Amino acid sequence: MPPTNNVLDEARQLVERRLADLDEERKRLERALAELGGKSSRRRPGRPRGSSKKAASGSTSTGSGAPRRRRKRRGGTRGDQAVKLIEAQPGISASDVAKNMKIKPNYLYRVLGDLEKEGRVKKDGRQYYPAGG
Structure with missing residues (x-):
């Protein structure tokens, strides 16, 4: 019968390797999602909760550098x-x-x-x- 410490160490190493693999896969999937224009669910360092990478929808860029045109409100402000x-x-x-x-x-x-x-x-x-x- 093998010593218990050895079995536990092997199991711990196996789990740690699997977690590292999954972490790499998650990062790859987040990059792919970002390239497709989707939102990343993860906050970036230095960003407060509730902030996002994009500006408010009214001032987002159309890709050409010009802000989106907003419809003028009828009846003034x-x-x-x-x-x-x-x-x-x-x-x-x-x-x-x-x-x-x-x-x-x-x-x-x-x-x-x-x-x-x-x-x-x-x-x-x-x-x-x-x-x-």
């Missing part, structure tokens, strides 16, 4: 739409503006903060008023 609503209904709350615009309130709060800094609207408590009025 979100800020312009919010100002029109506030002018039409002075004293309206941010959540009501968001409901009318069919967008989430947490996004609108950011837009309204920028509009307030620009001096286009004024906030009094929870109500928003046009800056001119």
